[in-house]
Amino acid sequence: MAPLKTFTRDEVAKHNTESDCWIIVDSEVFDVTKFADLHPGGAQALLMYGGKDATEDFYGLHRQDVLLKYAPRLKIGSIADETPQIEVADPANFSKVPYGEPSYWMGFRSPYFTESHTKFRQALRAIYAEIKSEAFMTEDSGKAPSSELYQKLGAEGVLATQIGPGPWLKGLKLPGGIKPEEFDYFHELIAHQETARIGTPGFADGISSGYSIGLPPIFNFGSAALKQRVVPEVLLGKKRICLAITEPYAGSDVARIRTTAKRTPDGKHFIVNGVKKWITNGTFSDYFSVAVNTEKGITMLFIERDDNVETKAIKTSYSSAAGTAYVIFDNVKVPVENILGKEGKGFQVIMYNFNHERWYICGAITGATRSVIEECFKWANQRKVFGKRLIDQPVIRNKLASMVSQLESVENWLENITYQMCNMSYAEQSVKLAGPIALLKYQCTRVAHHVSDDACQIFGGRGITKTGMGRTIEAFQRTYKFAAILGGSEEIMADLGIRQAMRQFPNARL
Structure with a gap:
C-alpha cells in the first residue's frame, strides 16, 4: 500500500x-x-x-x-500542516461524553466499585466491541446468534457472568482475569449493563436472557447429576436453555397455567402436554425449565428438546435473534428425576429467582438508557439547526437535564440495592428486597419511557429510522417496553412494592 x-x-x-x-x-x-x-x-x-x-x-x-x-x-x-480536530472514540474504551458512563467511571468516588470492577468492565466492553459488527448483522437478519459465537462467549466467561456469584463459577475463566471467588453482584450488574449497551436488544437477549433465567432453577433445585451435566454445558455455550412459564392463558398469574404432567403407570416418567408463549430463546434452546401442573400442583420440570417438542417463532417488536417462541409439548416423556425441587412446590422454585430476574432487568434497562443519553449528547453537539448546535437550544438542554436526572436517580438506587444483595443472605433478601426491587423496576421502566420519548424528539426523523444516526434511539423506543412487561408488568411491580411495604407497617396511629 x-x-x-x-x-x-x-x-x-x-x-x-x-x-x-x-x-x-x-x-x-x-x-x-x-x-x-x-x-x-x-x-x-x-x-x-x-x-x-x-x-x-x-x-x-x-x-x-x-x-x-x-x-x-x-x-x-x-x-498539510493541519491536524484532525475530532477525537476518534475507541468503542472498547470508556466514554468521555458527560453521563456516558456510571459516575465511578466518570472520575467520581464510589463506596461500591473497585479496580476489579473496572478491569471487568473494560474487558467485557472490549469483547463486545470485537463482536459488535456480528451483533448488528444478527439483529438485522433476525437469525439466532451463531453457535460459534455462543461458544466463544462461553469460553471467554461472558455467559457465566450473567447469572450471579456462586459455586458454578469455580474453574471458569472470567473476563478481565477476575477470580470466581471475587466475583460479586456488582460485576454481574456491569455484565448486564454492558450487554444492553451494544444497542442490539434482540441480539442481546439472544445471548443472555434465556439461560440467565432458565439455568438458575437447575443449579438451585436440580439433582446433583443434573447440575453436573447441564450447568457446564450451558455456561460454556455448548447448550442453550430457556425458562418456560408463561402461557397464552397465564402471564403474571402463574397459578393458572394449564400445561399438564401426568405420571406413567410405572411412576418413572411424566407425560407433558401443553403450550407456552413468549418464551425468550425458545426457538433455538436445547433445554427448557418448565412450569407444569401435576396431581400435586404446580411443579417445575427440566425438559430436553426432542421430536415431541415443537417451537414456533413469534414476531415481536424486536429482532427474531432473541428467539421468542411459542412452545408446544405434545406427549413429551420426562424422567421423574427431572423434577426441580419438589413436586407440587414449583411456585417456590419460580419465585426463588424472581428478585434476581427483576434486578437484572433493571441493570439491562439502565445500561440501554445510558447509551441512549450518550447518543443524545453526541447528536446535540454535532447537529446544527437554524445556525446553532442543538445543544445551544434551551429546550434541548432541558430535555437532556430531565433524562440525566432521572437516570442518575435510579442508577444510585440500583447500586444501593446491589450492595444489599452482596451483604444479605437469601432469606433476608426475600424479606427486605422483594418490594424495593419491584418498585425499582417500575421506576427504571418509567424512566426509560420518558427518556425514549425525549430522545426521539431530539433525533427527529432519525429517531424513528432503523439505520444510520438514530439506530440506537429507534431500537430503544421500539423495545424498552420489554423491560416494562417481562418479569412482572409495571402495574404489578408497583402494587407488589406497596403490598410488601404494608407487611412491615407498624401497629401505630398518628
Missing part, C-alpha cells in the same frame, strides 16, 4: 468533477470518485462536495463509524 500524501486545500479543490472527485473531512482527504455511484444517497450527494471541505455536513448526516469503515479504502492523504 502506497504511503499517504499531504495536500494543500487548493490542490484538493481541483478534484471536483464526476471523474475525479476528492473531499475533505476533518483535515483528511478522501477520493470518492469510484464510491460516488455506490453512495446510498446517490452520486450527487457526494459530487456536490467535490474539492470542498465536507466536515460539517458529513457529521450532520453520519456517525463517525461510517468514516472509520470506509477510510481504509478511500483515504488518500491529509491536508
